[in-house]
Amino acid sequence: MRCLVTGGAGYIGSHVAQALIDSGHKVTVLDNLSTGHIEAIPKGASFERLDLIERDRLNNFLTRGKWDVALHFAALSLVGESVTHPYYYLKQNLITSINLIEACVANNIKKIIFSSTAALFDNTHPSPSPIKSDSPINPASPYGESKFFVEKTLKWAEKIHNLRYASLRYFNAAGADPLGRLGEDHQPETHLLPIAIDAALGRRPPLRLFGTDYPTPDGSCIRDYIHVSDLADAHLRAISQINNRSVTYNLGNGRGFSNLEIIKSVERVSGRKVPWIPAERRLGDPPILIADSTEIKKETGWTPRFSDIDEIVRTAFTWREKHPDGYRSP
Ligand SMILES: NC(=O)c1ccc[n+]([C@@H]2O[C@H](COP(=O)([O-])OP(=O)(O)OC[C@H]3O[C@@H](n4cnc5c(N)ncnc54)[C@H](O)[C@@H]3O)[C@@H](O)[C@H]2O)c1
Numbered sequence: 496m497r498c499l500v501t502g503g504a505g506y507i508g509s510h511v512a513q514a515l516i517d518s519g520h521k522v523t524v525l526d527n528l529s530t531g532h533i534e535a536i537p538k539g540a541s542f543e544r545l546d547l548i549e550r551d552r553l554n555n556f557l558t559r560g561k562w563d564v565a566l567h568f569a570a571l572s573l574v575g576e577s578v579t580h581p582y583y584y585l586k587q588n589l590i591t592s593i594n595l596i597e598a599c600v601a602n603n604i605k606k607i608i609f610s611s612t613a614a615l616f617d618n619t620h621p622s623p624s625p626i627k628s629d630s631p632i633n634p635a636s637p638y639g640e641s642k643f644f645v646e647k648t649l650k651w652a653e654k655i656h657n658l659r660y661a662s663l664r665y666f667n668a669a670g671a672d673p674l675g676r677l678g679e680d681h682q683p684e685t686h687l688l689p690i691a692i693d694a695a696l697g698r699r700p701p702l703r704l705f706g707t708d709y710p711t712p713d714g715s716c717i718r719d720y721i722h723v724s725d726l727a728d729a730h731l732r733a734i735s736q737i738n739n740r741s742v743t744y745n746l747g748n749g750r751g752f753s754n755l756e757i758i759k760s761v762e763r764v765s766g767r768k769v770p771w772i773p774a775e776r777r778l779g780d781p782p783i784l785i786a787d788s789t790e791i792k793k794e795t796g797w798t799p800r801f802s803d804i805d806e807i808v809r810t811a812f813t814w815r816e817k818h819p820d821g822y823r824s825p
């Protein structure tokens with residue numbers, strides 16, 4: 496297949512682009528490098544530096560080639576930041592995605608795989624966990640809302656233009672390419688696991704644990720961590736699944752780990768202490784997010800290879816130890 500990958504210089508997009516290339520597909524990465532890295536674009540992919548907000552440039556670019564599927568990772572994606580910059584998030588994520596959807600329809604790209612999120616679900620009043628794809632949607636952040644807008648836009652594109660899509664609602668992506676080719680590198684980093692790893696390596700001040708008074712057994716938030724290679728596998732399966740109909744899947748391991756349990760896992764894997772201090776809750780954080788991924792398993796045969804949290808953490812730790820400055824490391 497000829498695959499167009501927006502956000503392919505980013506954390507998840509680069510891992511999926513690599514998996515596509517490993518499976519013999521052709522990849523074109525579109526990325527503005529706002530949070531991504533040119534070094535993360537896998538060898539063999541072609542690259543166009545382009546901001547999806549530039550509708551005409553995007554259209555122009557798509558008239559110059561042919562693609563079978565677009566995988567859409569490019570987005571603003573930080574829950575906490577979206578609460579401080581709500582209109583920016585709502586506007587940017589919706590407009591860039593509509594630009595892409597419109598351009599795909601106009602240029603005969605018939606399939607889109609969309610990076611949706613667990614942040615569609617609130618769970619403030621714990622509805623029965625784990626969360627199914629038809630569980631009530633009630634985003635706790637503008638980020639989550641922006642992704643819901645895009646899901647709805649895709650539904651209209653299917654109805655009106657016959658575009659097929661897969662909305663993949665990832666829970667918390669974690670880990671790194673088991674072969675060590677790629678990893679997670681955000682600057683500044685805001686995600687729990689890479690921060691805990693850097694704190695263990697003594698490369699940053701103590702981790703600030705956002706909220707110790709949540710209605711959970713140890714008072715910290717609970718998340719479902721899914722290895723980035725398992726996510727990549729799910730994308731490949733989703734592409735073949737949408738020949739005749741669109742799908743919406745929740746994607747996680749089906750097991751929750753509290754923030755404190757993640758800290759303990761990093762301590763086991765690294766053999767070092769993770770220095771941390773309690774801090775205020777971060778706005779927009781639901782207390783518990785655990786996925787029910789039965790649907791994708793049943794319909795595509797997908798099953799996560801990494802189910803042990805220490806194994807997931809180990810791949811992230813190994814990459815970070817070798818790349819202490821991320822992609823800027825020698
Ligand atoms: N990381 C997670 O745990 C997680 C969970 C659920 C959903 N998601 C979604 O998955 C996708 C990828 O997340 P990530 O963690 O890899 O993020 P990331 O920031 O590492 O990657 C995003 C990529 O998109 C590019 N980009 C951003 N805006 C762009 C624009 N306007 N035009 C062109 N390129 C642009 C960035 O430069 C970057 O390379 C996002 O859509 C995110 O919302 C992530």
Ligand SMILES: O=c1ccn([C@@H]2O[C@H](COP(=O)(O)OP(=O)(O)O[C@H]3O[C@H](CO)[C@H](O)[C@H](O)[C@H]3O)[C@@H](O)[C@H]2O)c(=O)[nH]1
Nearest residue numbers: 572574612613614666667685686687690703704705716777
């Ligand atoms: O320094 C930190 C960083 C994070 N946390 C806590 O760790 C948990 C996980 O936070 P992350 O920032 O690592 O991940 P999120 O759950 O906020 O968000 C991630 O997963 C979501 C889906 O669940 C989204 O889609 C989003 O794009 C992606 O960044 C939260 O309780 C957060 O408050 C801390 O306590 N201290």
